[in-house]
Amino acid sequence: MKQTNHQFFDFLDFDTDLSQEVGVSKLWKSCKPTAISQNGLGVMLTVPFQAQQVSNEIVPDETIARKSYQVIIRAYGSSILRLSIAFDGTVEDDSEMLQMADEVTETALQFTVFENHWIIEDTTGVIKAKIDLSTPKIDYWSDLLPAPQESFEAVLYPDGVTSIQVSGHDQFFPRRMDAMSLAFITKNGIPDKSTMSFAAKPDEKFVGTGERFSKMDLSGHTFQLKNQDGQGVNNKRTYKNIPFYLSSEGYGLFMHTSAYSKLSLTDFSTRSVQILTEEPVLDLFLMAGETPERIIYNYKQLTGFPEVPPLWSFGVWMSRMTYFSADEVNEICYRLRLEDYPCDVIHLDTGWFETDWLCEWKFNPERFPNPKQFISNLKEKGYRISLWQLPYIAEDAEQYTEAKQQHYMCTVKTKKEQDGSNFSTLDYAGTIDFTYPKAVNWYKDLLRNLLDMGVAAIKTDFGEEIHMDAVYHNMSPEKLNNLYALLYQKAAFEVTKEVTGDGLVWARAGWAGCQRYPIHWGGDAAASWDGMAGSLKGGLHLGLSGFGFWSHDVPGFHGVPDFMNAVIPDDLYVRWTQFGVFTSHIRYHGTSKREPYYYPEIADIVRSWWKLRYALLPYIWEQSKLTTTTGYPVLRALLMHHPEDSMCWHIDDQYYFGDDFLVAPIMNSENTRQVYLPEGNWVNFFTGERMEGQKWLKSFKSNLSDMPVWVKANTEIPMYLESVNCTDEMDFNKTKTIKIDTGFKGIWTLINTM
Known part of the structure; x- marks a missing residue:
């Protein structure tokens, strides 16, 4: 067993063989602030940090002088506080994640110095923070154990009422700590990681953090905020990590970062929420609200609101993995109309290329001989076409040489053996580099050619993982991995809206800000009852993470136990259909036949539910508008x-x-x-x-x-x-x-x- 159940090893990631850490890693723990001053409209605290010995017991290394850093506290509007500290590098005042609403402006703060504490308030006298400088009261009688070290102690009040306390002394005895109020870790003498903790109440509950396939209350869990191909909806891996959580105590916290991070929600200690991010910067937005909806609204005020997708997108989408020809698609569309199944979208998955899965953004000329006419004919019958693609370039792809020579894809340092699974990033030669403006324009042109033909939507599949042993133009792969989904979906969304007038994609990965570019779906769920339950859990937490529009594959993506060929039970098909009708968007997709007429025993039931879906569209449209101006998702x-x-x-x-x-x-x-x-x-x-x-x-x-x-x-x-x-x-x-x-x-x- 590698788990030790000690925060020092399991959360802060120190090697259990401490001899490996000597001279390499060092923990620096915060002390009491020593100075306070104005910093623009905000307030700056000077906080010294004391190096600790390389030991599971938290003991100061007094042979090393303290280092001081500045904590900046800023206020935005009446209910958002921003707390930032850079141990190395700078805090970004802007990033792709942030899209602040016009009314979210920085408001002035001021401070008053008292003997044992400092008060930070806005210009109307509303208290925003209290910095505790007092000495703990003691009744000395024993020197069996050392006195506690100094600690950064503060209470934050984003709205002047809701209190969020920095977890100053979460410990058994002073040398056995279960949480760090504020600390950083150096590697080879250079700041490398940052951590901070906030006090939690015994009955406090937590939700959000992205598409979490977990119970509603996330307390007692630690999550790695690292996007991965979830490969289902019943495990800890997830396609959409969002560095935001919401507490039952009336506040939310947004970690403004794309670095790999950890979030312990009263797990390593039931007394604390703990943050660890793999970069030497902390930039935290804390927001309050009278209701969960208002807290999520404040989060969206920072990271952006979606537009309402077009009306046709709320109709039924029909798909499977995959349709291989225009004739096959035309037959399906004809039969759906013949048998009175209302439907708006036909999705072509991996099989519309020259070779299945070999993404070249071009129709197979034999199986789709006249794609523009094919798309136009279907549009006349009320069908729109959605196309699958992905952000990776294969060596056999027509675009490979150009992408490599023009640096439109990353430069891979080490070529790895491929497993040929068609389900892995590493099956491809490189990842399109969306940090490079010329690569973004090149990718948009690839999509523009298709959209000009009449294609209505692009499925921006994958994007959770990128080639890591590679060089990108403007970002390290470690910082890009989580952010990649946002850059990828933004590019596809923008060109789709430019050409068609409709802003949407059909996306799987996600990070903070991706909610601006709907629609997101829940990934490759098993066609089983637990796959259905896991999908709903993921969708609920995603809605609590700022995403308004969400869908899932009806009736599950893959078969069990035969991934490609297992037969879907009739009752599962119906029950998942019902779930889909009451979701913002409804799409049928999976590894085998999904068309309702292949399920004759339940075909009439399914037809009635599709008709109900269309009957509900005025209500769904009305409710969808709310998510563009509020914190409410549709689901x-x-x-x-x-x-x-x-x-x-x-x-x-x-x-x-x-x-x-x-x-x-x-x-x-x-x-x-x-x-x-x-x-x-x-x-x-x-x-x-x-x-x-x-x-x-x-x-x-x-x-x-x-x-x-x-x-x-x-x-x-x-x-x-x-x-x-x-x-x-x-x-x-x-x-x-x-x-x-x-x-x-x-x-x-x-x-x-x-």
Whole structure:
């Protein structure tokens, strides 16, 4: 076992063989600040740091002189504080991650010096921070153990009310510490890593951090903020790490970095939240809000809001891995219309190139002889085309020589043996270098050629991992790896909007700021009940991390146990369809047949649910607009509407769909589940039955054609109750308002007449 359960080794990453660290790594621990001064509109603290001996016991190395660094505290608006310190290098005032709203402006701070503390406040007298300089009270009687070292101690008040305390003395005895209030680590004498900790309450709960396939309350876990190919939705790897968490104590924290980082949410110590980032800079935004939605809103004020994707994108997307010819696609489109399945998008995955998986951004001329006419013909029938591609260049690709000679892709230092899996970055010769403006323009031109043909959307697959043993123009691979998704998706989004007028991509990877470029989907889920459950968990946490639009592969991406060929059970197909209907976007995709007519026993049920999806589009459109101006995602964890209800901080298999729907997917073959109805008056969307909340419904049964869905009583739901083949046929002036009152007897009576 390598795990030691000591913070020094397991969190700070010191080698358990300390002889390997002597003369190499050194921990520097913060002391009390020694000076305070103005720094522009902010306030600057001078903080000395004391080197520690190379030991699991935290003991000062007094043979080394202290070093002082400056902590800068700045305020933005009325509820955001920024705390920054650079041990080496500089703090970026701007980056690709930040897209501050116009109203987020820096506000002036001032300070007052008292004997045992300093007060930092804004110009209206609202206290923003207290710096504690006092000496702990003691009643001395023993010298068995040494006195504690000095520590940086402060309480931060982003909104003047919510308090966030720096974790100053999280320890057993002074030499056995479980958290560092503020510290850095040098490697070969050069600052290398930074860490900081904040006090946590015994019942504090945490959510967010990206697409986390975990329980709702993340307390007791440590997460590596390092994007990886998740290879499913049931493990610790994830495609979308977001350096932001939200606390039940009414605050959020955003780590402004793309460096590999760790986040311990009361794991290594139940008394502290701990941050470790693999760079000698800390740049933290702490934000408060009266509700989780307001905290996420403040986060989006810093990192950006999305635009509403085009209406057609909210219709059904049909795909599988993969379609290989225009004839095959035309047959599928014809049959969907013939059998009365409304659909808007046909996605071509890896098979539209000359060679499957060999991405060259060109149609196979034999199997797609006239792609522009092919796309145009489908558009006339109400279908738009989405295309798969990825950001890596293969040696066999037509663009390889140009990309290498013009340095549009990274320069790989060491060529590694390839495994030919087609699922790995290393299967390719290099990664497109989006840190290089000329490479960005070159990539945009590749997409522009396709978009000019009439292609409507680009699937920006992969991007979680890049070639690491390589050189990029303007960033180290270690800093670029997490940020890569943002640069990649931004380029595709911008050229798509430029050519088509519609801003969207279909993206898998993610980092802070990627929410500006929807739509993101949940990766390669197993076609199983646990794959469905894991997908929902990931989507809920992503929504709590600032992402408004999210989807998933219906009914799961890969088969179990046969990855490519396992048969999808009928009930799983239906239940995942229902989940998809109540998600911001719905796309069918996977390694085998996904078209509903291949499932004759359930085809009629699926058709009725697709029609329900289109009937709900006025409501979905209305709710989607909210995510462009608020902290709300379309698919929301219950805690966003009921933060005072402790139960809702634990529920990860139900959600709000917009403001008014409470959705509880069935995720088993028994057609039953427990349902929690939070406070309020609820009406069953399919039966009209009325119930009063805050209670559990145990063993709630729902036949295969129905789903546990409730609507808030007395709300009005805009719906489109005319039959259509696609969104092009919709006229929202014909939208009807359905009143969820005592006369409402269930929605199927309306849908089945379409």
